[in-house]
Amino acid sequence: MPLPYVIVKGLKKTGVTLHKLSPKWDEGDIILQEKIILQGNENIEGLLHESQTIARKLLQRFLDSPEKCWENAFPQIHKPGDYWPMAHPDRFKVNYHKNVKIVEKYLRAHRYISxxxxxxxxxxxxxxxxxxxxxxxxxxxxxxxxYTMAAADGLVTFKLEHDQIK
Structure with missing residues (x-):
């Protein structure tokens, strides 16, 4: 699931899954997975870091015992809402005409790379x-x-971080 959606939709949990490849999109059996319980205040950088940390840990567990992990894999169970559409570029623009809670979620959910x-x-x-x-x-x-910005029904404050990719 795209991490910005996890934040914007206010989900209570998400996770990282290592699964088998299959001829059909996202149909492979689950090899390993781990949940991430969300507090409701995550930003994209923190959630991405946590997801990557878990992915490395799951991969190491798999590499430590690939045969056992492969044999214990189980089928995915698909439920409504499992698939999210590709976001239109307008979804990445903050609309300050919305209420402050929506603006706050969008600010936490996105980043820009020049x-x-x-x-x-x-x-x-x-x-x-x-x-x-x-x-x-x-x-x-x-x-x-x-920065402190005006929104439709209040004010939003945030720190704008600038980092150079090395």
């Missing part, structure tokens, strides 16, 4: 409902890389 290798991500996101006279999307304040 052609030059600069990664911009958001951390320390918080929001509050407050009446204001600002147009949604207006930068209400900025100090260094800490």
């Amino acid at each position: 052609p030059g290798g600069m990664v911009e991500s958001i951390s320390a996101v918080s929001f509050w409902r407050e009446k204001h006279n600002h147009e949604p999307g207006t930068i209400v304040s900025q100090e260094d890389n800490i």
